[in-house]
Amino acid sequence: MSQFLATVQTAAVAVAADPHVRLLADAVPNVTPEMPKDVDKPVQSLLNWTAGLGLAAAVLGGLLGWAAVAVGHNSERAALAARGKQAILWSLFGAGGIGVTAALVTTFYNMGK
Numbered sequence: 001m002s003q004f005l006a007t008v009q010t011a012a013v014a015v016a017a018d019p020h021v022r023l024l025a026d027a028v029p030n031v032t033p034e035m036p037k038d039v040d041k042p043v044q045s046l047l048n049w050t051a052g053l054g055l056a057a058a059v060l061g062g063l064l065g066w067a068a069v070a071v072g073h074n075s076e077r078a079a080l081a082a083r084g085k086q087a088i089l090w091s092l093f094g095a096g097g098i099g100v101t102a103a104l105v106t107t108f109y110n111m112g113k
Contacts, residue, residue: 043109044109047102047105047106047109050102051098051099051102051106054094054098054102055095055098055099057094058091058092058094058095058098059091059095061087061090061091061094062087062088062091062092062095064084064087065084065085065086065087065088065091066084066088067084068080068081068083068084068087069081069084069085069088070084071084072084
């Protein structure tokens with residue numbers, strides 16, 4: 001292991017001593033990154049539809065969970081009511097995850113504009 005570390009250190013010293021090696025790229029002058037207009041609208045549409053359909057599925061899962069709790073409670077099927085309670089919790093976690101993820105993706109996408 002020490003021989004490997006010595007080789008890595010020797011290579012790092014050789015790279016650092018070379019005046020032609022640049023570890024970080026220099027900034028490109030007079031360039032403003034911009035998303036093409038033909039790409040911007042469809043991508044934004046796709047992001048919005050994905051977030052909307054995900055949230056709609058989470059709401060539907062929550063509603064079905066509440067229905068399972070009601071049917072399980074009224075028909076004295078404890079297992080169905082317990083699964084319904086789990087479905088409600090997971091739909092809440094899913095909706096929160098979708099909301100946070102959609103906000104992050106949209107934020108990072110809009111940073112490139």
